[in-house]
Amino acid sequence: MAISNAIYNAVFKRNSVYVTTIFTGAFAFGIGFDTGVTKFWDSWNRGKQWKDIRHKYVEES
Amino acid sequence: MLSRLPAAALSKQGAFAAARTASLRPATRSGSVRFASSDAASSSGFQALLNSRATLASATLLSVGSIAWYTHLYGSLPFISEVHASSPAEAGLHPAAYPWSNKGWFDSFDHASIRRGYLVYKDVCAACHSLDRIAWRNLVGVSHSADEAKALAEEVEYTDGPNDQGEMFQRPGKLSDYMPAPYPNEEAARASNGGALPPDLSLIVKARHGASDYIFSLLTGYVDPPAGVEIREGMNYNPYFPGGAISMPRVLFDGLVEYDDGLERSPWALGTPATTAQLAKDVTVFLAWAAEPEHDERKKSGIKAVILFSALTAISLYVKRFKWTVIKNRKIFYSPPTGKGH
Numbered sequence: 001m002a003i004s005n006a007i008y009n010a011v012f013k014r015n016s017v018y019v020t021t022i023f024t025g026a027f028a029f030g031i032g033f034d035t036g037v038t039k040f041w042d043s044w045n046r047g048k049q050w051k052d053i054r055h056k057y058v059e060e061s
Numbered sequence: 062m063l064s065r066l067p068a069a070a071l072s073k074q075g076a077f078a079a080a081r082t083a084s085l086r087p088a089t090r091s092g093s094v095r096f097a098s099s100d101a102a103s104s105s106g107f108q109a110l111l112n113s114r115a116t117l118a119s120a121t122l123l124s125v126g127s128i129a130w131y132t133h134l135y136g137s138l139p140f141i142s143e144v145h146a147s148s149p150a151e152a153g154l155h156p157a158a159y160p161w162s163n164k165g166w167f168d169s170f171d172h173a174s175i176r177r178g179y180l181v182y183k184d185v186c187a188a189c190h191s192l193d194r195i196a197w198r199n200l201v202g203v204s205h206s207a208d209e210a211k212a213l214a215e216e217v218e219y220t221d222g223p224n225d226q227g228e229m230f231q232r233p234g235k236l237s238d239y240m241p242a243p244y245p246n247e248e249a250a251r252a253s254n255g256g257a258l259p260p261d262l263s264l265i266v267k268a269r270h271g272a273s274d275y276i277f278s279l280l281t282g283y284v285d286p287p288a289g290v291e292i293r294e295g296m297n298y299n300p301y302f303p304g305g306a307i308s309m310p311r312v313l314f315d316g317l318v319e320y321d322d323g324l325e326r327s328p329w330a331l332g333t334p335a336t337t338a339q340l341a342k343d344v345t346v347f348l349a350w351a352a353e354p355e356h357d358e359r360k361k362s363g364i365k366a367v368i369l370f371s372a373l374t375a376i377s378l379y380v381k382r383f384k385w386t387v388i389k390n391r392k393i394f395y396s397p398p399t400g401k402g403h
Contacts (some may be wrong), residue, residue, distance in 0.1 A: 033365065033368075033369075034365075037361065037364055037365050037368070038361070040167075040364070041167070041169070041361050041364070044167045044168070045167070045168065045169040048162065048168075048169050048170065048171045048172060048173075049169055049172055049357070050172045050202055050203055050204065052172075053172055053173045053176075054206065056173075056322065057176075057205070057206060057209065057321075057322075058206045058208075058209075
């Protein structure tokens with residue numbers, strides 16, 4: 001009960017806080033989810049993508 | 062007969078007959094069920110089985126199912142002969158399914174292969190085939206760096222204009238230019254190739270049955286024509302090509318193209334051996350990319366979409382159950398009024 005009360009007081013009590021939480025939460029989830037999927041994608045396709053083979057053809061100057 | 066009977070009468074008759082048979086009484090005309098068209102034998106258990114709807118349904122299902130299965134497996138029904146004006150060879154040999162490295166749900170293109178494939182396209186295919194829908198800028202970040210792509214574009218002269226004198230002029234290519242076509246128009250292409258038009262390769266992988274498998278099989282499938290098959294002058298035999306006679310000769314041979322991923326970059330490493338099969342594989346991957354440049358991004362978005370939508374589905378199913386649980390578990394009692402002299 002203490003936890004739900006704490007959550008209620010922290011998030012749901014004021015609509016301004018509630019809406020802000022939703023927006024920032026969506027933003028953070030978007031970034032996190034995208035990073036996670038990209039990480040999986042890159043590890044699954046290791047050595048096949050251009051960023052993996054670029055160093056073979058381009059000398060950094 | 063079945064269609065004429067009311068359903069209730071049918072089931073009643075069946076149940077009654079079954080009960081009769083179980084008690085081993087002589088099968089006689091049933092007393093309680095009478096039909097205008099009922100016959101004496103209809104009350105035996107076997108007849109009931111024959112007349113039941115389940116029997117009819119399962120027999121129908123069996124026959125339809127076996128016909129469907131047979132035609133799926135063999136293509137045509139037995140004992141019903143067919144005559145075709147064409148032979149299977151005219152549709153072309155079916156290509157084998159090859160394990161392309163971009164075949165799986167999560168697999169991106171092999172970009173080193175795209176780069177080699179571009180080299181094969183440029184050195185071999187581009188002599189006759191155009192690639193209208195791919196611009197130099199499309200190579201950037203896929204198979205070449207921006208500087209390399211610029212250098213490749215500058216090797217080609219493009220007509221631009223008009224300038225302030227109203228005249229067209231030649232200039233070296235830019236990243237925004239599209240790949241140069243070998244012929245100015247279709248008529249020129251036909252005239253140079255014995256009447257046959259080399260198709261544009263931009264979407265060829267999507268445009269052919271068998272896609273990559275077909276392209277690879279076609280490029281590596283040139284053989285001598287079998288006995289009895291006559292190929293006209295200027296044509297070549299390829300069993301994968303519908304009809305067998307193709308105007309394009311075999312173009313890929315061992316060592317035809319020199320790959321740039323080997324020696325001068327790292328002297329100790331050997332480059333990819335340019336065998337016929339390797340050349341065909343690489344150019345097929347390149348063409349598959351050209352037909353579908355969005356491929357990698359599409360699959361990545363697909364992963365995200367599947368995860369998100371399955372999560373949302375699970376949530377909505379849970380919420381539905383949660384909201385309905387009160388209604389589903391509700392019990393309604395009726396207490397009749399007692400006494401009171403009603």
